[in-house]
Amino acid sequence: MSTVTQAGQAVPASALAQRRSLGDRGFQVLALAAGLLVLVILVLIAVSTTQQASSWFTTEGLSGIFSTTWNPAAGQFGALAFIYGTAISAGIAIVMAVPVSVAIALLLTEVVPRQWARPIVYVIDLLAVVPSVVWGLWGILVFAPWIAGFYSSIGSAVKGVPVLGALFGPPTSGASFFTAGIILAFMITPIVTSLSREVIATVPAIDKEGAYALGATRLEMIRGAVWPHSKGGIVGAVLLGLGRAMGETIAAALVIGSSATITSHLFAPGDSMPAVIANEFGEASGVFRAALMGLGVLLFIITIIINMIARGIVQRSARRQRGA
């Protein structure tokens, strides 16, 4: 086109365009390099841990890897007890944290007046700031001994009852699946709450006001206007919390009881993948160390799968929402 004036001087368009495109291209290259670097690091981590774990895969074979016996003294390294422990403790955490978190999020966006919402959000975010090891220490020194009393009274009360006895009956111990689940629930509540709150806040006011205009009560408005918009995002937040709960290391290592057993008793001690890696890595060597690395690889794979499911759900509900 014509020239562009800059400070009264005429600059030819082609030179300006060249300057602009150089800056743009440089930025493009930088951004691409940063993205590729992240990918490369991820791949390198995956490859190197799998390499270090290879002697475990070859020694145990597929059946050995998923066997229930973890006995380093006898050279048996079966991971099933830890997969079970991770799943159970994370599951308990989700069951306890999600209703509370979503309720808090709805409360903060719909019910509480704006000026009170901010300090409450601040307090909840403080919960996220507490370091994991402090949770674990508090858990094992204060919480576990205190709650052991409840466990034993519940345990003796439901002893013999068909389903409840198997879940909540003896043996009971302060450091158990359930205690780990409670501590993990405390830890993931801030994340799930803040993500859910942000998702719910994006619901267009027009939908909410429309629901009110049609005579809906607050609960009906939440169910009809807020939920369809935000359910994908909330599920994504929950799965993010699940990923965090599954990977939580120090807090779980201190309060889960370190006993590699598969049992239905939730008040019994157990073990989880990140906990056993943290606890047993120091003195491990040879196939033992390869087995611990292998547990890390398994955890990695499981977390990736959960994240992919989360993204899939979020994308699908977003697509559906856009169509609606």
Add this chain to the structure above:
Amino acid sequence: MQRRRIHWVTPAGVAVVTMALSLAACSSGSSGNGSSSGSSAALTGTLNGSGSTFQLSFQQAAISSFKTVQPSMTVNYGGGGSGKGRTDLASGVVNYAGSDSPIPASEQANFKGKTVLYFPVVIGPITVSYNLSGVSKLQLSAPVIADIFQAKITTWNNSAIAAENPGVTLPNTPITIARRSDSSGTTQNFSEFLEKASGGAWTLGSSSTINWPATSRGGNGNGGVAQIVKSTAGAIGYVDYADAKASGLTFALVKNEAGSYVAPTVSSATTAADNATIAPNLTFSAIWAPGAGSYPITYQSWDLVYQAQSGTQTAKGLQAYIGYLLGPGQKLLPGLGYAPLPASLDQKATAQLSKIGSASAAPSASSS
């Protein structure tokens, strides 16, 4: 607004850069920056070690008092476990490694045929601590301990325990087993003792991690186990002498190979090491050692060093530091809750010091 922001950024940046430079100057002042002197006095340089956490408090105490002998030398010990120490030594990350056991066969290949010298530095008894009100003296033998820790004996007034303690009224309290939740050399040596001494009663093998019965309670570190024993009536656990003493626990007397019941003390541990069979490379096991005064659950830790060193400065530094651990450093041990090496073993180890740095830099290809 923009100008005001820039105003405080520049002084802040200058302050940060100045701090960083001064910190760098401070730290570089202590590391080696001179030629090595020919005499045995005034060495410079940095030594790095890692490994056994059993040795950790000894290493920390020795490092700070070594600073008074050789102020220009810096020694760092990182802990992290015997396995990590051996791995670090194999990969050349550290100059010496603390290890509670000799290099196992599965790790030999990592050292690529280079000769590793073993310097025993500490001995320590493992106590069998218990919490039973009204019972101040308890005698236990290995088969009974094995059955207790496998949850085959579940109450204190069991006939097997009563048979070893005539005249003592044992209450009907259930036994709570306290054990380690993390892997450790203490577990390795305790289980080794049970394997050697219980005559087949112990079936869980010997390793840094054991598949304990599900009713047992795991504590993190010796301190964690001590805390479980201290706070639970009827608990019994295996705790390092240093931590058991620090927590004020009551120890049981354990029957040794000669048949006498011995309490864990500094002298009974040193006696056990004295009576153990020492291999030419100074590896040995004081577990289940013969001798009437030996405490049967005594274990030991070595500092591993390559015979071939790349520089004379490092070799001299290692000789000085490990010589200190074997010499004046031994006096620190009883106060820290360890036992010193017996005199004969100390002499053999000190004699081995001259071997550090003696071989040529090329690795010895004696493994064929």
